[in-house]
Amino acid sequence: MGVEQSGKKFLAGSEEALPLEIKNSDGAYLYDVNDKKYIDFLSGWCVGNLGWGNSVLKKAIREYDGPAYVYPGLSYKPWEELAQLLAEISPGKLTKSFRTTGGSESVDTALQIAMAYTGRKRFLSLENSYHGNIISSLSIGSSVTADKVNNRLQGCDRVELPLNEKTLKKIETNLKKKTVAAFIMEPVICNMGVVIPEKVFMQGLEKLCRKYGTLLIMDEVATGFGRTGKLFASEHFGIEPDIMCISKAITGGYVGLGATLTTEKIEKAVRDKVEIYSTYGWHPLGVHVALANIRHLGKENILENANRLSNIFSGALSSMKFKKKVEIRIIGLAIGIEFGDSRYPEKIRRKCLEEGLLLVNQEKSIVLFPALNMDEKTAREGLAILEKCL
Ligand SMILES: Cc1ncc(COP(=O)(O)O)c(C=O)c1O
Numbered sequence: 001m002g003v004e005q006s007g008k009k010f011l012a013g014s015e016e017a018l019p020l021e022i023k024n025s026d027g028a029y030l031y032d033v034n035d036k037k038y039i040d041f042l043s044g045w046c047v048g049n050l051g052w053g054n055s056v057l058k059k060a061i062r063e064y065d066g067p068a069y070v071y072p073g074l075s076y077k078p079w080e081e082l083a084q085l086l087a088e089i090s091p092g093k094l095t096k097s098f099r100t101t102g103g104s105e106s107v108d109t110a111l112q113i114a115m116a117y118t119g120r121k122r123f124l125s126l127e128n129s130y131h132g133n134i135i136s137s138l139s140i141g142s143s144v145t146a147d148k149v150n151n152r153l154q155g156c157d158r159v160e161l162p163l164n165e166k167t168l169k170k171i172e173t174n175l176k177k178k179t180v181a182a183f184i185m186e187p188v189i190c191n192m193g194v195v196i197p198e199k200v201f202m203q204g205l206e207k208l209c210r211k212y213g214t215l216l217i218m219d220e221v222a223t224g225f226g227r228t229g230k231l232f233a234s235e236h237f238g239i240e241p242d243i244m245c246i247s248k249a250i251t252g253g254y255v256g257l258g259a260t261l262t263t264e265k266i267e268k269a270v271r272d273k274v275e276i277y278s279t280y281g282w283h284p285l286g287v288h289v290a291l292a293n294i295r296h297l298g299k300e301n302i303l304e305n306a307n308r309l310s311n312i313f314s315g316a317l318s319s320m321k322f323k324k325k326v327e328i329r330i331i332g333l334a335i336g337i338e339f340g341d342s343r344y345p346e347k348i349r350r351k352c353l354e355e356g357l358l359l360v361n362q363e364k365s366i367v368l369f370p371a372l373n374m375d376e377k378t379a380r381e382g383l384a385i386l387e388k389c390l
Helices: 055-063 077-089 103-118 135-140 165-175 199-212 233-237 264-270 284-299 302-318 343-354 376-389
Strands: 022-026 029-032 037-040 094-100 122-126 156-159 180-185 215-219 243-246 258-263 327-331 334-338 360-362 365-368
Touching: 037 376, 055 284, 077 094, 077 258, 077 284, 094 103, 094 264, 103 135, 103 180, 103 215, 103 243, 103 258, 103 264, 122 135, 122 165, 156 165, 165 180, 165 199, 180 199, 199 215, 199 233, 258 264, 284 302, 302 327, 302 334, 302 376, 343 360, 343 365, 343 376
Parallel strands: 122 156, 122 180, 180 215, 215 243
Antiparallel strands: 022 029, 029 037, 094 258, 243 258, 327 334, 334 365, 360 365
16 A cells, blocks of 8 residues: 555655655665565665665674764764764865754754854855755745744845856845854755856855855755765865765765764864754764765765766756756756756656656756666666656
8 A cells, every 4th residue: 555545644744745655675776565666866865875775884784783872971982983084074174073963953053053153143045945944944944934934043044046146246245244154055956956056156155255254054964975976065166164064875874863064163162152962963873884884985986986877867868858948957966957847847756656766856847866876777777767758
């Protein structure tokens, strides 16, 4: 019985489940309760970057022999090991990690750090962005969603796309008042159908933030750990964020874990001003898997495969016959295809699911986030299904 038939008697929430009741997952595939196989072009929205049930991660879980839990007030060597590893692989001077359980908490921590460091209260973000589902994240996300929260953070402003010179001017007008604690965005905006900023925009933004004492927060919760063909999407632009939020693919889907990274200077300044305590932040099992995951990402040629596959997706998509003119946006394996309306992408998503391919639609786009280590044959099979469903 599928989810739609079984209904949601006890589960809360208005969002209707897609008609796919999962029984299992393996590599690039999902299996429903009738053992029907689906190619997964979603990866749980940038979570399963190494495919499902990756042998390295599975082995790490199986062999884990550490404490059941560690009270956050104690010391635990693997915490320091993971923090060091993150410092080594992160862009710029991000060398200090706050421990969290997921993306929203990482964003909330980032906002707290920014307020404490600057002594300011306001935030600037992109209109229609998404940074999580808790009150602080909703306050800086899409204004439509924020307006539904009747006691949200005050002083959150947004600038609209496109990300160009004109928008930089608007940002400057806002930052000039020196009341904005931080500007926050995804470096490649997965949550808006994969919007890829230009390098000049990102570098201009960084300059403005520095000029007016506003911290630059990069939310790499979705883009982190190879999704865009580099370990972190910020690297594409040569920028050095003051704070970076990570989660999702850090454990490849096995355990909820996140982090908020910042510089030594900022951490030192806020150390006695923000109190970040997270009961399950960096659960020892999660830390063990994260260490295995990140070391594996560094050792294997996974990013190379992702960039090779990116070219295959790019070539195949640009030769597909779409009904109307589309805009294809692709960087690494973050792929968005924007159509003229929002009904057509939904139709495509439904049809693809019937044919055994999972992807999702978002506003006027469909987005694809295939596993970074997917083989070419599976990628081409998925693309053939998509083409058939257009
Ligand atoms: C960019 C971004 N930030 C934050 C979040 C929130 O993460 P979580 O659902 O782990 O709280 C998400 C989740 O999709 C996200 O994509």
